[in-house]
Amino acid sequence: MDKDCICENCEFREVVFSFLDDESVQHLCDNKEQQSFRKGEIIHNEGERITYFKYLKSGLIKLYRKTPSGDEQIVSITKPFEFVSNISIFSEERYKYSVAAVEDSVVCVVKLDFIKEIALKNGAFAMGLLSKVSKVNEKIISQTLDIRQKNLIGRVAYILLYFTNEIYNTQVFDLPVSRKEIADYIGMSTANVIRTLSDFKKEGIIRVFGKTIEIVDMRRLEIMAKIG
Amino acid sequence: MDKDCICENCEFREVVFSFLDDESVQHLCDNKEQQSFRKGEIIHNEGERITYFKYLKSGLIKLYRKTPSGDEQIVSITKPFEFVSNISIFSEERYKYSVAAVEDSVVCVVKLDFIKEIALKNGAFAMGLLSKVSKVNEKIISQTLDIRQKNLIGRVAYILLYFTNEIYNTQVFDLPVSRKEIADYIGMSTANVIRTLSDFKKEGIIRVFGKTIEIVDMRRLEIMAKIG
DNA sequence: CGCGGCTTTGATGTTCATCAAGTAAAGTGG
DNA sequence: CCACTTTACTTGATGAACATCAAAGCCGCG
Numbered sequence: 065m066d067k068d069c070i071c072e073n074c075e076f077r078e079v080v081f082s083f084l085d086d087e088s089v090q091h092l093c094d095n096k097e098q099q100s101f102r103k104g105e106i107i108h109n110e111g112e113r114i115t116y117f118k119y120l121k122s123g124l125i126k127l128y129r130k131t132p133s134g135d136e137q138i139v140s141i142t143k144p145f146e147f148v149s150n151i152s153i154f155s156e157e158r159y160k161y162s163v164a165a166v167e168d169s170v171v172c173v174v175k176l177d178f179i180k181e182i183a184l185k186n187g188a189f190a191m192g193l194l195s196k197v198s199k200v201n202e203k204i205i206s207q208t209l210d211i212r213q214k215n216l217i218g219r220v221a222y223i224l225l226y227f228t229n230e231i232y233n234t235q236v237f238d239l240p241v242s243r244k245e246i247a248d249y250i251g252m253s254t255a256n257v258i259r260t261l262s263d264f265k266k267e268g269i270i271r272v273f274g275k276t277i278e279i280v281d282m283r284r285l286e287i288m289a290k291i292g
Numbered sequence: 293m294d295k296d297c298i299c300e301n302c303e304f305r306e307v308v309f310s311f312l313d314d315e316s317v318q319h320l321c322d323n324k325e326q327q328s329f330r331k332g333e334i335i336h337n338e339g340e341r342i343t344y345f346k347y348l349k350s351g352l353i354k355l356y357r358k359t360p361s362g363d364e365q366i367v368s369i370t371k372p373f374e375f376v377s378n379i380s381i382f383s384e385e386r387y388k389y390s391v392a393a394v395e396d397s398v399v400c401v402v403k404l405d406f407i408k409e410i411a412l413k414n415g416a417f418a419m420g421l422l423s424k425v426s427k428v429n430e431k432i433i434s435q436t437l438d439i440r441q442k443n444l445i446g447r448v449a450y451i452l453l454y455f456t457n458e459i460y461n462t463q464v465f466d467l468p469v470s471r472k473e474i475a476d477y478i479g480m481s482t483a484n485v486i487r488t489l490s491d492f493k494k495e496g497i498i499r500v501f502g503k504t505i506e507i508v509d510m511r512r513l514e515i516m517a518k519i520g
Numbered sequence: 521c522g523c524g525g526c527t528t529t530g531a532t533g534t535t536c537a538t539c540a541a542g543t544a545a546a547g548t549g550g
Numbered sequence: 551c552c553a554c555t556t557t558a559c560t561t562g563a564t565g566a567a568c569a570t571c572a573a574a575g576c577c578g579c580g
Contacts, residue, residue: 131441151433155426160434183419190418191411194425198383201429205379206388208436212479213359243559251440253537258560481569486528
């Protein structure tokens with residue numbers, strides 16, 4: 065299915081699979097599969113049975129769920145080397161959250177039982193997983209708390225800084241998500257997200273060309289994120 | 293230090309330590325220590341170095357952190373068999389969150405290195421930890437999302453139901469926390485939490501005697517939690 | 521028995537959601 | 551490739567939800 069994916073060199077190996085010997089890695093490699101998703105495609109839906117261990121090789125994904133009233137709550141937007149089938153994978157039968165690609169993405173997929181099998185035999189590997197899972201969860205929780213303590217302006221500023229500093233590492237980037245998705249991420253209304261972006265624009269803090277954002281005055285944006 | 297704690301019979305054994313043979317359990321038992329905390333006492337502070345694996349034997353604790361402006365954000369209030377030194381323990385050097393007793397509590401303490409050592413040798417044990425950590429984190433995240441999607445009334449109703457159904461399993465209970473702490477938990481102002489409780493009282497949904505709460509009309513409270 | 525912290529309630533103002541109406545952009549089918 | 555349709559974005563006006571402030575009552579503790 066994929067000659068181009070050579071597990072020995074996979075960057076992910078360092079992250080979780082560093083405790084595996086070459087033989088295990090080879091075995092893993094033989095059992096894995098790569099899947100590509102276009103921007104907007106759903107990788108899996110909440111409620112579906114979990115059978116695969118998935119991680120993001122490239123691209124960008126959002127983790128979210130639907131509220132009873134039908135709108136989305138976005139839990140996290142993350143880039144490669146996070147798990148995709150994350151959070152509930154080692155404790156639940158079924159996904160608690162949906163995952164969708166917000167940019168073209170490649171996901172590497174291994175049967176979950178296979179991972180569990182290795183973990184049972186290899187404590188160091190299991191501890192690697194544990195550490196990684198903890199880290200991912202902690203990030204989600206602390207970001208949620210960070211956002212919760214801020215007002216509208218602070219939240220929008222925070223998200224812009226998140227994209228700049230954590231995702232893209234550039235001052236100019238294309239927003240991978242719609243205004244509505246930002247709203248669903250930070251728990252505000254779409255209209256107010258747009259309004260705040262407009263305000264930042266008027267004050268010369270950012271420049272906006274459709275989806276493209278340029279952070280002009282990083283300093284002031286950081287202040288807005290802090291005091292807001 | 294504690295003859296009264298016989299690990300072989302510890303209820304916690306079922307939760308995480310079920311994969312250990314008697315010998316390991318004995319070893320664990322020899323290396324553990326029990327600590328008691330009075331209501332209000334701090335078990336550990338964010339920023340402190342993590343050296344112990346701690347779990348709650350009895351009582352009730354809150355997990356929280358301080359915002360830059362000085363007030364508390366309560367992440368979780370949980371009862372026995374949750375980890376206390378939770379979330380960051382397997383991924384960080386230092387606590388990201390503080391833990392304090394909201395009722396008189398007993399915490400069981402083992403050197404973290406000791407736990408790690410066992411986990412490295414015993415994959416099943418490590419996987420048990422992983423499963424437990426995942427579950428705890430997932431609960432925190434989903435509760436946070438549940439709360440986020442509700443308004444003031446829904447949030448207060450939700451918390452009351454949480455105490456009734458998840459913590460105490462009775463219709464009548466003593467609130468273990470102040471009104472302010474509820475506010476810090478659900479992300480609303482103290483005054484409005486109190487106001488909402490008063491409204492519930494006036495409408496005959498609950499009865500209030502100081503810290504003692506009685507849920508009178510469970511059905512309506514559930515409706516308030518759902519629609520709010 | 522008096523002081524300080526927690527609780528309660530009312531009045532006021534701010535923040536934010538909602539609604540509406542219009543514009544731009546992006547898909548869709550001929 | 552263009553007309554058409556739909557979806558995303560934008561802005562203003564309005565009202566609701568909630569925070570804040572203030573003053574008073576209550577309770578526990580020294």
